[in-house]
Amino acid sequence: MITRFEELDWQPTAIGDLMLRRRTEPSVGQEIYEVKLGDEYLMSSLFTVAEEELANLGLAAVEGDDLSVLVGGLGLGYTAVAALRDERVRALTVIDRLGAVIGWHERKLLPASTELVEDARTTLVEDDFFAIVRAEPAADCAEYSAILLDVDHSPRHQLDPTHADLYTAAGLRALDRHLATRGIFALWSDDPPDDVFMIELNAVFDDAVAHVVDFDNPVTGGVSSNTVYVARSRG
Secondary structure (H helix, E strand, O other), rough: OOOOOOEEEEEEEOEEEEEEEEEEOOOEEEEEEEEEEOOOOEEEEEOOOOHHHHHHHHHHHOOOEEEEEEEEEOOOHHHHHHHOOOOOOEEEEEEEEEEEHHHHHOOOOOOOOHHHHHHOOEEEEEHHHHHHHOOOOOOOOOOOOEEEEEEOOOOOOOEEEEHHHOOOHHHHHHHOOOOEEEEEEEEOOOOOOOHHHHHHHHOOOOOEEEEEEEEEOOOOEEEEEEEEEEEEOOO
8 A cells, every 4th residue: 555645766857856655536536647856847647649549640650660769858667668569660769868767667667667768779878868859860860650758848838948949940949850852740748739839830831730639537526638839851
C-alpha cells in the first residue's frame, strides 16, 4: 500500500528542482505518476492521450517504411512508446536535456519504461534538442523521417526562454534541415491552435494542420483538449 504521495526521485537541475512522484488518484482509483519542475507541473500519467497522439498523428502522415524517428522530450515515455508501436520504425532516438529523466527510465521507474528501454530500436540521448536542431547537420548524419517534439507547454509558453526561436520561421527552417524530403514535423501543445504559429509553420512546411485532441478529464468530470501540429517538409 503506497502513501497518498510518494517521492520517487528529486534532483536539482539548471532549470529548477525536478521531482518524480507517485500518488493515488481517488477519481480513477489508480496510481498516477507526476513530474514537477520547480513549482510547475510538467506532466501526469493521468493524461497521456495527446502525448500518444503526437506519435500516432505524426507517423500517420509519414510516407514509406524503414523510418528513422527523432523525439524531442522523453518525459514519461508515452510518445516514444507510441512511436515504437508503428512497425515501420527502424530506429528511434529520444533526446532529453535532463539526465535524471533518462535515468528514471533506465531504472524502470515508470509504467512505459520497460517497453521503451528493452526495445533494441531505442536510443536515449542526454542533450539539448534545441541546440542540436539549430546546428547544421553533420555530413554523416542521417536525415529523420519524422521529428516529434514535446518539451514546452506551447509555442508561446516555453520552459526555457532560449527555446523561443524554434517557433519562428527561421527556427523551423533550421529544424527542417534535419528532416528527410517529405519528412514530418509534429509538435504537442497544451494551448488551443495558435493562428500566429500556424503562419510561421506554413512559411516553412507544406500541409500544416493543427489537430485538436480531446480527452476525458476524470478530475474535472469534463473534457479537456491539447493540440498536435503536423506539417510536411518541402525538401
